[in-house]
Amino acid sequence: xxxxxxxxxxxxxxxxxxxxxxxxxxxxxxxxxxxxxxxxxxxxxxxxxxxxxxxxxxxxxxxxxxxxxxxxxxxxxxxxxxxxxxxxxxxxxxxxxxxxxxxxxxxxxxxxxxxxxxxxxxxxxxxxxxxxxxxxxxxxxxxxxxxxxxxxxxxxxxxxxxxxxxxxxxxxxxxxxxxxxxxxxxxxxxxxxxxxxxxxxxxxxxxxxxxxxxxxxxxxxxxxxxxxxxxxxxxxxxxxxxxxxxxxxxxxxxxxxxxxxxxxxxxxxxxxxxxxxxxxxxxxxxxxxxxxxxxxxxxxxxxxxxxxxxxxxxxxxxxxxxxxxxxxxxxxxxxxxxxxxxxxxxxxxxxxxxxxxxxxxxxxxxxxxxxxxxxxxxxxxxxxxxxxxxxxxxxxxxxxxxxxxxxxxxxxxxxxxxxxxxxxxxxxxxxxx
Numbered sequence: 001x002x003x004x005x006x007x008x009x010x011x012x013x014x015x016x017x018x019x020x021x022x023x024x025x026x027x028x029x030x031x032x033x034x035x036x037x038x039x040x041x042x043x044x045x046x047x048x049x050x051x052x053x054x055x056x057x058x059x060x061x062x063x064x065x066x067x068x069x070x071x072x073x074x075x076x077x078x079x080x081x082x083x084x085x086x087x088x089x090x091x092x093x094x095x096x097x098x099x100x101x102x103x104x105x106x107x108x109x110x111x112x113x114x115x116x117x118x119x120x121x122x123x124x125x126x127x128x129x130x131x132x133x134x135x136x137x138x139x140x141x142x143x144x145x146x147x148x149x150x151x152x153x154x155x156x157x158x159x160x161x162x163x164x165x166x167x168x169x170x171x172x173x174x175x176x177x178x179x180x181x182x183x184x185x186x187x188x189x190x191x192x193x194x195x196x197x198x199x200x201x202x203x204x205x206x207x208x209x210x211x212x213x214x215x216x217x218x219x220x221x222x223x224x225x226x227x228x229x230x231x232x233x234x235x236x237x238x239x240x241x242x243x244x245x246x247x248x249x250x251x252x253x254x255x256x257x258x259x260x261x262x263x264x265x266x267x268x269x270x271x272x273x274x275x276x277x278x279x280x281x282x283x284x285x286x287x288x289x290x291x292x293x294x295x296x297x298x299x300x301x302x303x304x305x306x307x308x309x310x311x312x313x314x315x316x317x318x319x320x321x322x323x324x325x326x327x328x329x330x331x332x333x334x335x336x337x338x339x340x341x342x343x344x345x346x347x348x349x350x351x352x353x354x355x356x357x358x359x360x361x362x363x364x365x366x367x368x369x370x371x372x373x374x375x376x377x378x379x380x381x382x383x384x385x386x387x388x389x390x391x392x393x394x395x396x397x398x399x400x401x402x403x404x405x406x407x408x409x410x411x412x413x414x415x416x417x418x419x420x421x422x423x424x425x426x427x428x429x430x431x432x433x
Contacts, residue, residue: 037100037310040080047077047399048426055422056085059403063088067413069276069284070098071405072309075423078398079317084309090273092284100310103264103272104404105292107303107385111228113315114301115170115362117235117246119335126238129170132163133230136237139210140164145175146186146213155185157213164218166234169227170361171343172351175214176225186215195226198296202233202243205298222344222351222359231362232301243299254328255314260307263295272306275387275406287408303386309404312391316400319381320393340381340395342367372425375417382416390416397426 042049055073062068070088074081086098122129127136134141143164144157160175168174179190190196195208209226216223232243239246244262252260264272277287290296292306314325319340323331331339342358342365349355351364356375358365363381382392388410390403401423403415 037081037084039084040082042077042082045077045080045082046426047075047082051423052083055083055419058418058422060087062413066284068405068407069274071403072098072100072102073404073419074309074313074400074402076313076317076400079321081313090271092274092276093286096270098273099271101259101271101308103259103268103306103308104389104406105273105275105385105387106305106307106312106389107387109307109312109383109385109389109391110301110303110305111362112319112383113247113251113305114228114231114235115339116251116331118170118231119331119339119361120250121235121238123332123335127166127234129167130165132165133169133174134163136234137206137210137230139207143210144213145217146184146215149185155189155213160214161217162219164214167343168218169231171359172222172224172227173219173345173348174225174227174230175216175218175220175223176209176227176230177215177223178225181224184215186213189213190226196229196298196300198290198294198298201297202229202236202299206230206233219345222348226302228302228362229300232299235301243301251315251330254330255318255325257307257311257314260305260311262299262304262306264293264306266293269293273406275408277408278412284407309402313400313402316391316393316402320395320398320400339363340365340379374421374424376420376424384416386410388412388415390419392416399423
C-alpha cells in the first residue's frame with residue numbers, strides 16, 4: 001500500500017465494477033461571457049458547426065447520467081474560440097454551477113509549463129540538452145541502477161552505463177519512476193522516502209530521489225517519472241528564483257494567466273471545483289487529496305498547478321503561435337519546434353505501448369497517423385492531468401481543444417479519444433472512423 005503522507009499528493013484509485021449510474025438532471029449552464037470569452041461563429045473559420053452540437057450533446061450525457069458532476073470544453077480554430085461551454089456543477093453539495101472561470105486541479109498539465117520554463121533558460125545558455133544532470137546536481141553522478149533483489153530482499157544495482165542527461169529528464173528516459181503508479185522495489189523506496197511530500201522544498205526532493213536507485217538505465221526505456229520535478233529544481237537553480245516566482249513572472253503574467261498558480265487564494269475559493277471519485281456503487285463522492293487552498297512548500301513542476309480553462313487556452317495558443325501571444329514573447333519559434341518533435345531514441349517505438357505516440361520535450365507527439373484519422377493530425381502535441389483534464393494542440397489544423405473536469409481515477413472514461421472522434425476529421429465525416 002502507498003504511504004499515507006505520500007498519497008496526499010498522488011493517490012491512485014481502483015474500481016471493482018461500475019454499476020449503472022443513477023441519472024441526475026443538470027442542464028448546460030451558460031453564464032454571461034466576458035469579452036475575452038466571446039465565441040466566434042465556427043463556420044467563419046472553417047469549423048463544421050454540427051460537430052460542436054455533437055460535442056455538447058455527448059458530454060452533457062455524462063452529467064445527466066451522474067458520471068460527472070460537471071466539466072468545461074473549449075475548442076479554438078485559427079486563434080478564434082469557436083466553442084466554450086460549461087456543463088453541470090462545480091460542487092454537487094453546494095449546487096454551484098460550473099463557470100467559465102472555474103479553477104481546476106490540472107496535475108500533470110503542469111509539465112508542459114515546466115518544460116517551457118526550462119527551455120527559456122536553455123535559450124539563455126544556462127545548459128545544453130545533452131549535459132549530464134550531475135553537472136548541476138552532483139548527487140545524481142553515482143546514483144546506481146536497480147537490477148533485481150538479492151535473497152535477503154536488498155536491492156542489487158549496477159553503475160549507470162551512461163550519465164542521465166537533461167534531455168532524458170524531458171522525454172522521460174531518465175530511468176527514474178514516480179512511486180505512485182507502480183509497485184516495483186524502486187517505487188516502494190520512493191514511497192518510503194516520501195520523495196513527493198508536500199512539506200519539503202525542491203532541494204530536499206532531489207536529495208531524496210537521487211539517493212534511490214534508478215529503475216532502468218538512462219535512455220533505455222520510457223518511464224513516466226518525477227523527472228519533471230527535477231526540471232523544476234533546475235529552473236530554480238538556473239534562474240535564482242523559486243519555481244512559483246519564475247512561473248508567475250516569466251509565463252503567467254506575460255500571458256495574462258491570472259488564475260493559474262500553485263494554490264487557490266482565499267478570495268478565489270468560491271470558484272474552485274470539488275474533486276470527485278466513485279463509491280462501490282458507482283456514485284460520485286468527494287475524493288481525498290491534497291488541499292490546494294494551502295501554499296505547499298513543495299512546488300511540483302510535475303503536477304502542482306491549478307488553472308482555468310481560459311488560462312490554459314492562452315498557454316496553448318502561445319505554443320500554437322510558436323512562442324508568442326499578443327505582445328508577449330515567451331519562446332523563440334525554433335525552440336517550440338524543437339520541443340514538439342519526437343525525441344525518443346529509435347529503439348523506443350512509442351510511449352505506453354502506443355507506437356503512434358512519440359514524446360517531445362514534456363509533450364506527447366502524434367506520429368504515423370493516417371490522413372483523415374479520428375485521432376488528429378501528425379505533429380499534434382498534447383498531455384493531460386490525473387483528474388482527467390486534457391489538452392491538445394494541432395498545428396496542421398491550427399486547432400486547440402481543452403476538456404476540464406476533476407474526477408478520479410485517471411482515465412476512468414476515454415474523454416480524450418471521445419472528443420477527438422467528435423472533432424476529427426474536420427472535412428470528411430466518413431473518413432478515419
